[in-house]
Amino acid sequence: MSSMKKISLVVGLLAVVGVAVFIGRQSGGDSTNNTLLITPRAVERRDLSDVLTVSGEVRRDETKKINSAVDGKVSQINVEDGDTVEVGDGVFALDGRTAVAVPGDFSFYRELTVGSVGPDVKQLETILNDSGYKIRDVDTLFTEDTRSALAKWQFDRGYSGSSNENDETITASLSPNGAAYSVGRENTAAFIVTQAVPTATGSRLRPVTPTKPTLNLSVDKTTVHEGESVTFTITADVAPTSDLTIALNSGGSATAGDDPANDDDYDTILGSVTLLANDPCLCVSFTSQVFVDNTIEDEEDITLAMTTQFGNDPTYALGNTNQIRVVIPANGSELRPLLTVKASSETISEGSSVTFTVRTSVKSNRDIKFNVALSGSASPDIDFLTPDADTYTINAGNYSVDVQIQIRRDDTVEPDENVILTLGADTPPAGKTERYFLGDTKSAEVTIQSEDLPELSLVGGGTVSEGRTTSFRIIADAPVTDDTSVNYQLSGTAQNGADYKALSGTIIMKAGARSVTVPINVINDDVIFKPSDMLVADWPARIGKVEVDEGEFVLQGNVVLSLTEPQFTITMKVSPTDRAELEVGQAVSVDLKVGGQILPGTISELDDSATVGSAGEELYEGTISVTGEFSAVDGATVSIDVTLDEALQVLAVPVAAVLRSADGDEVRIVNDAGTITRVKVTIGLIDGEWVEIKDGLKGDELVVVDIASGNVASAA
Numbered sequence: 097m098s099s100m101k102k103i104s105l106v107v108g109l110l111a112v113v114g115v116a117v118f119i120g121r122q123s124g125g126d127s128t129n130n131t132l133l134i135t136p137r138a139v140e141r142r143d144l145s146d147v148l149t150v151s152g153e154v155r156r157d158e159t160k161k162i163n164s165a166v167d168g169k170v171s172q173i174n175v176e177d178g179d180t181v182e183v184g185d186g187v188f189a190l191d192g193r194t195a196v197a198v199p200g201d202f203s204f205y206r207e208l209t210v211g212s213v214g215p216d217v218k219q220l221e222t223i224l225n226d227s228g229y230k231i232r233d234v235d236t237l238f239t240e241d242t243r244s245a246l247a248k249w250q251f252d253r254g255y256s257g258s259s260n261e262n263d264e265t266i267t268a269s270l271s272p273n274g275a276a277y278s279v280g281r282e283n284t285a286a287f288i289v290t291q292a293v294p295t296a297t298g299s300r301l302r303p304v305t306p307t308k309p310t311l312n313l314s315v316d317k318t319t320v321h322e323g324e325s326v327t328f329t330i331t332a333d334v335a336p337t338s339d340l341t342i343a344l345n346s347g348g349s350a351t352a353g354d355d356p357a358n359d360d361d362y363d364t365i366l367g368s369v370t371l372l373a374n375d376p377c378l379c380v381s382f383t384s385q386v387f388v389d390n391t392i393e394d395e396e397d398i399t400l401a402m403t404t405q406f407g408n409d410p411t412y413a414l415g416n417t418n419q420i421r422v423v424i425p426a427n428g429s430e431l432r433p434l435l436t437v438k439a440s441s442e443t444i445s446e447g448s449s450v451t452f453t454v455r456t457s458v459k460s461n462r463d464i465k466f467n468v469a470l471s472g473s474a475s476p477d478i479d480f481l482t483p484d485a486d487t488y489t490i491n492a493g494n495y496s497v498d499v500q501i502q503i504r505r506d507d508t509v510e511p512d513e514n515v516i517l518t519l520g521a522d523t524p525p526a527g528k529t530e531r532y533f534l535g536d537t538k539s540a541e542v543t544i545q546s547e548d549l550p551e552l553s554l555v556g557g558g559t560v561s562e563g564r565t566t567s568f569r570i571i572a573d574a575p576v577t578d579d580t581s582v583n584y585q586l587s588g589t590a591q592n593g594a595d596y597k598a599l600s601g602t603i604i605m606k607a608g609a610r611s612v613t614v615p616i617n618v619i620n621d622d623v624i625f626k627p628s629d630m631l632v633a634d635w636p637a638r639i640g641k642v643e644v645d646e647g648e649f650v651l652q653g654n655v656v657l658s659l660t661e662p663q664f665t666i667t668m669k670v671s672p673t674d675r676a677e678l679e680v681g682q683a684v685s686v687d688l689k690v691g692g693q694i695l696p697g698t699i700s701e702l703d704d705s706a707t708v709g710s711a712g713e714e715l716y717e718g719t720i721s722v723t724g725e726f727s728a729v730d731g732a733t734v735s736i737d738v739t740l741d742e743a744l745q746v747l748a749v750p751v752a753a754v755l756r757s758a759d760g761d762e763v764r765i766v767n768d769a770g771t772i773t774r775v776k777v778t779i780g781l782i783d784g785e786w787v788e789i790k791d792g793l794k795g796d797e798l799v800v801v802d803i804a805s806g807n808v809a810s811a812a
Contacts, residue, residue: 131805132803132804132805133803133804133805134766134772134800134802134803135800135801135802135803135804136766136798136799136800136801137749137750137753137798137799137801138797138798138799139747139748139749139789139793139794139795139796139797139798139799140747140748140749141745141746141747141748141795142745142746142748142783142786143742143743143744143745143746144742144743144746144748144781144782144783144786144788145739145741145742145743145781145783146739146740146741146742146781146782146783147737147738147739147740148674148677148678148737148738148740149735149736149737149738150668150670150674150735150736150738151668151669151733151734151735151736152666152667152668152669152686152720152733152734152735152736153666153667153668153669153731153732153733153734154664154665154666154688154728154729154730154731154732154733154734155664155665155667155730155731156638156640156660156663156664156665156730160633160634160637160658160659161655161657161658161659162187162631162633162655162656162657162658162659163652163653163654163655163656164190164628164650164651164652164653164654164655164656165203165204165205165626165627165628165652166190166626166627166628166652167649167650167651167652168190168191168628168649168650169190169191169647169648169649169650170188170189170190170644170645170646170647170648170649170650170656171189171190171191171192171646171647172188172189172194172646173188173189173642173644173645173646174186174187174188174189174194175187175188175639175642175657176639176642177639177640177641177642178638178639179638179639180636180637180638180639181197181635181636181637181638181639181659182197182635182636183197183198183199183635183636184196184197184198184227185197186253187631187657188644188656188657190628190650192254192255193255193626193628193629194253194254194255194629195628195629195630195631196253196629196630196631197631197633197635197637198223198630198631198632198635199223199226199632199634199635200219200222200223200630200632201219201632202215202216202219202632203627203631203632204216204219204220204625204627204629204630204632205627206627207624207625207626207627208220208238208624208625209238209243209623209624209625210238210239210240210242210243210337211238211335211337212237212238213236213237213238213334214236215236217235217236217237217238217242218234218235218236219632220238220242220246220625220630221234221235221238221242221245222234223630224242224245224246224249225245227249229245229246229248229249230245231245232376233376237334237335239335239374240374240597240619241374243619243620243623244563244620246623246625247562247563247620247623248563250623250629251563255629263288264288264588264589264590264595265286265287265288265588265589265590266286266287266586266587266588266590266595266596266616267284267285267286267287267586267587267588268284268285268286268287268554268556268568268584268585268586268614268616269283269284269285269554269584269585269587270283270284270552270553270554270570270582270583270584270585271583271584271585271601272583273581273582273583274549276549276576276580276581276582277549277550277551277552277572277576277580277582278549278550278551278552279551279552279553280551280552280553280573281553282553282554282555283552283553283554284554285554285555285556285557285568286557286588287556287557287558287559287560287566287588287616288558288559288560308410308411308412308413309332309333309334309335309336309340309371309378309412309413310332310333310334310412310413310414310415311330311331311332311342311371311402311412311413311414311415311418312330312331312415312416312417312418313328313329313330313400313401313402313417313418313419313420314328314329314331314417314420315327315328315329315400315420315422316329317422318420318421318422318423319422319423319424319425320386320422320423320424321386321424321425321427322386322387322388322389322424322427323386323387323388324385324386325383325384325385325386326362326383326384326386326398326422327381327382327383328365328381328382328383328384328400328420329379329380329381330342330369330371330379330380330381330402331378331379332371332378332379332412333378333415334378335373335374335375335378336371336373336411336412337373338373338593338594339370339371339372339373339593339598340370340371340373340411340412341368341369341370342368342369342370342371342380342402342412343367343368343402343403343405344365344366344367344368344369344400344401344402344403345367345400345401345402345403346364346365346398346399346400346401347398347399347400347401348396348397348398348399348421348422349396349397350362350396350397350398350424352364352365352398356387356388356389356457357455357495357496359389360387361386361387361389361396361424362384362385362386362387362398362424363384363385363386363387364384365382365384365400366382369382384398386424388434388457389457395423395424395425395426396423396424397421397422397423397424398421398422398424399419399420399421399422400419400420400422401418401419401420402414402418402419432457432458432532432533433456433457433458433464433531433532433533434456434457434458434532434533434534434535435454435455435456435457435464435466435519435532435533435534435535435538436454436455436457436519436534436535436536436537436538437452437453437454437455437468437517437518437519437537437538437539437540438452438453438455438537438540439451439452439453439517439540439541439542440452440453440542441542442541442542442543443512443542443543443544443545444503444542444543444544444545445503445544445545446503446504446505446506446544446545446546447503447504447505448503449500449501449502449503450500450501450503450515450542451498451499451500451501452468452498452499452500452501452517452540452542453496453497453498453499454466454468454488454490454496454497454498454499454519455495455496456490456495456496456532457535462492462531463489463490463491463492464489464490464531464532465487465488465489465531466487466488466489466490466519466520466522466532467486467487467488467519467520468486468487468488468499468517468518468519468520469486469517469518469520470482470483470501470515470516470517470518471515471516471518472513472514472515472516472541473513473514474513474514474515474544478504478506479503479504479506479513479515479544480501480502480503480504480515480544481501481502481504483499483500483501499517501515501517501542503515503544510546510577511546511577511578511607512543512544512545512546512577512578513543513544514541514542514543514544515541515542515544516539516540516541517539517540518538518539519534519538519539521533521534543578546577550572550573550574550575550576551572551573551574552570552571552572552573552582553570553571553573554568554569554570554571554584555568555569555571556568556569560616560618561618562618562619562620562621562622562623563618563619563620563623564618565615565616565617565618566615566616566618567613567614567615567616568613568614568616569611569612569613569614570582570584570603570605570611570612570613570614571610571611572605572609572610572611573610574610575607575608575609575610576605576606576607576608576609576610577607577608578607579604579605579606579607580604580605580607581602581603581604582602582603582604582605582612583601583602584601584602584603584614585601586599586601590618594619594621595618595619595621596616596617596618596619597616597617597619599614599616633659637659637660638659638660639657639658639659639660640657640658640659640660641657641658642656642657643655643656643657643658644656644657664726664728664730665719666686666697666719666720666722666734666736667717667718667719667720668717668718668720668736669709669715669716669717669718670715670716670718671713671714671715671716672706672714672716675702675706675716677738677740678699678702678718678738679699679702680699680700680701680702681698681699682698682699682738682739682740683696683697683698683738683739684696684697684698684699684720684736684737684738684739685697685736685737685739686720686722686734686735686736686737687734687735687736687737688726688728688732688734689732689733689734689735690727690728690729690732691727693726693727695722695723695724695726696722696723697720697721697722697723698720698721699718699719699720699721699738700719700720700721701718701719702716702718702719703716703717703718720736741781742781743780743781743788746780746781746788746789746790747788747789747790747793747795748786748787748788748789749763749786749787749789749793749799750785750786750787750799750801751782751785751786751787752785752801752802753799753800753801754777754779754787755774759776760776761776761777761778761779762774762775762776762777763775763777763789763792763793763799763800764799764800765797765798765799765800766797766798766799766800772800775792775793775797776792777789777790777791777792777793778790778791778792
């Protein structure tokens with residue numbers, strides 16, 4: 097009952113159990129007395145509440161329609177109306193490919209393969225990674241790593257391939273290296289690459305055109321001094337689909353070369369560099385050393401530019417920063433001789449000689465004498481002839497002098513050995529300054545290679561499915577004495593870097609080892625992601641209605657099924673008058689009328705704008721959240737009690753005890769002497785038959801509920 101309802105004080109609605117007080121009035125000598133029958137009631141303390149009762153409905157709301165993302169035949173339906181779908185469940189299948197329930201922010205809308213870029217790629221990689229199919233870098237680029245994880249995910253669910261493809265072959269064979277090993281009779285291995293999964297009978301997939309990377313050039317410093325190095329970096333905005341060769345053109349007033357003694361200023365920059373397709377930084381860096389020379393020079397510069405590709409279909413585009421200028425400041429005001437040494441060869445055969453060239457950075461007007469020391473695993477006078485002297489001279493006006501060491505030939509089978517020549521520091525007499533200083537390369541090493549070579553053979557071969565890994569082994573008939581580069585060749589119809597991960601053709605067999613294994617990671621290039629493979633929604637969700645049958649052909653965009661809330665929702669529709677009494681957060685009591693279920697709850701949502709009902713009336717809709725599980729029927733009607741106001745342990749009297757007048761509200765009090773007095777009161781909350789007295793009573797009074805007249809016979 098609303099607190100705005102008026103009190104009817106004319107009709108006594110309360111059956112009061114109280115004390116009847118008789119007041120007699122005698123008239124003349126009659127034997128009959130005229131009396132008043134008074135019904136009093138004690139003032140009480142009570143809990144009062146104002147409750148609004150409205151009707152509601154139990155229902156499940158539709159949350160989403162699942163449309164077909166591609167054209168296809170419904171080959172299987174795994175759910176029925178009313179089923180609850182969890183993450184990872186297969187819901188239905190199109191052309192044999194199961195549509196799996198996955199979490200996400202938006203529905204997939206296109207096919208994805210290597211080279212695809214976008215937020216849908218990141219969502220796919222996140223789903224795969226969280227499902228245990230690990231991806232090294234979860235980002236917006238679909239890479240071979242993405243394809244590998246997707247292939248495992250699809251394989252576990254029995255997906256078909258995207259196109260018909262013939263078996264391919266890979267043939268591995270050893271290449272000779274006369275300085276390190278010989279090749280035996282068994283020197284080839286053949287592999288047959290088959291498809292990882294059966295091919296679907298649907299239409300072939302459209303080719304994906306990768307985005308061409310745009311390249312920009314940067315440098316770590318724009319000014320570089322002699323003796324320092326400068327590093328250039330080429331950065332792409334997207335990853336290339338395959339290794340990318342970038343042409344370079346260097347120039348400027350500084351001279352490129354490899355020998356500062358020939359007045360070269362910096363180490364030659366190659367005419368091209370390669371940006372690897374699988375490099376996560378999308379960049380390639382290379383460094384050039386600026387030489388220290390003995391020349392007083394003016395300012396020089398190095399320029400470097402990327403070269404524009406010719407032809408109708410270039411593999412990259414140049415960004416705004418495609419050339420760089422680096423300045424070498426003027427230098428040479430103070431020079432000092434720095435001695436360095438370099439061997440004529442890193443390796444040498446027995447019976448040959450090696451030349452160690454000792455060079456000074458500055459021309460001197462006097463001889464520079466220096467000492468050398470020989471060390472290493474090779475033995476003097478056994479593996480090489482010891483020089484007659486250990487002191488050498490760079491004559492005045494010269495830049496260098498050669499020190500030759502003769503290597504002896506023997507018949508001993510032995511590991512490779514080395515000879516190291518080290519320059520001695522200058523030790524001038526007391527009070528004298530050093531005639532020279534030692535540079536960074538104050539020692540040089542040469543390896544004496546043994547002429548007894550191991551013989552290598554190659555074993556392996558067989559059949560391998562796409563997406564799987566196989567290998568072949570290279571075996572030596574004796575352990576190699578040093579880390580040995582073994583060369584091999586790959587041929588066949590399968591393409592290196594396209595059908596299997598790129599192999600360089602060289603592998604290192606470690607010192608002391610007799611074999612090395614070369615893995616072949618076959619790329620599952622038949623793996624592609626279709627947008628119908630994954631269904632994105634707020635799972636778990638309840639199937640509302642399945643709209644298609646098995647065997648039915650559906651077009652892209654057609655509704656396959658609808659989802660509803662897995663839990664019941666209690667809603668109510670109220671009039672504008674009742675809406676004015678309601679607000680979000682109010683406590684309610686819901687009578688489900690099923691098995692005596694009455695659940696507490698609150699108003700969780702409440703519309704601010706009205707809708708028009710079937711009879712043209714305005715209605716406001718709200719949602720009730722209840723505590724606890726309950727059973728109900730979709731569409732059942734419930735009763736909702738909303739507590740609008742309440743007053744706890746307040747003074748209360750029966751509604752019938754309150755009299756209304758123009759001067760205000762009053763109650764009649766029975767005094768101790770039996771008389772009746774009217775007292776003004778302030779009323780508050782009304783709860784059925786009781787009304788709150790906010791002011792005017794103390795709480796120990798008797799109030800008059802009703803007064804009735806009657807006759808009472810006199811006593812004899």
